[in-house]
Amino acid sequence: MTRIAFILALIFTAPWQEAEVVDVKDRGAVDLKPFNCQDITRSSVISRVCYDGASRRMLVQRHAVYLQYCDLPTHTLDAFLNAPSMGRYFSTNIDAAGGNGPYGCSAHKTV
Secondary structure, eight states: OHHHHHHHHHHHOOEEEEEEOOEEEETEEEOOOOEEEEEOOSSSSSSEEETTTTTTTEEEETTTEEEEEEEOHHHHHHHHHHOOSSSIIIIIISSSHHHHTTTGGGGOOOO
């Protein structure tokens, strides 16, 4: 009986870590574990940005839809996050040509 009580105590006191998986347009389910995500409150267009430095992939939640961008250097991420207008910077420098711009994943190997 003490074994059961001990096991139950371990189960209920262990920290619960739920994996966050999001649906990314044209990609499907993506686990956010390797990404560093931040909620954006100063933009009416962008609501969340997640970046994985190892793969140089960025996920952007724009109007409730996640979009993926590949081979994005950290200096571009920094410029995007610090731009006076994140929506304008995003449209001009990252999502140029409707996702077929310099960081569109169709031109890069997707992970």
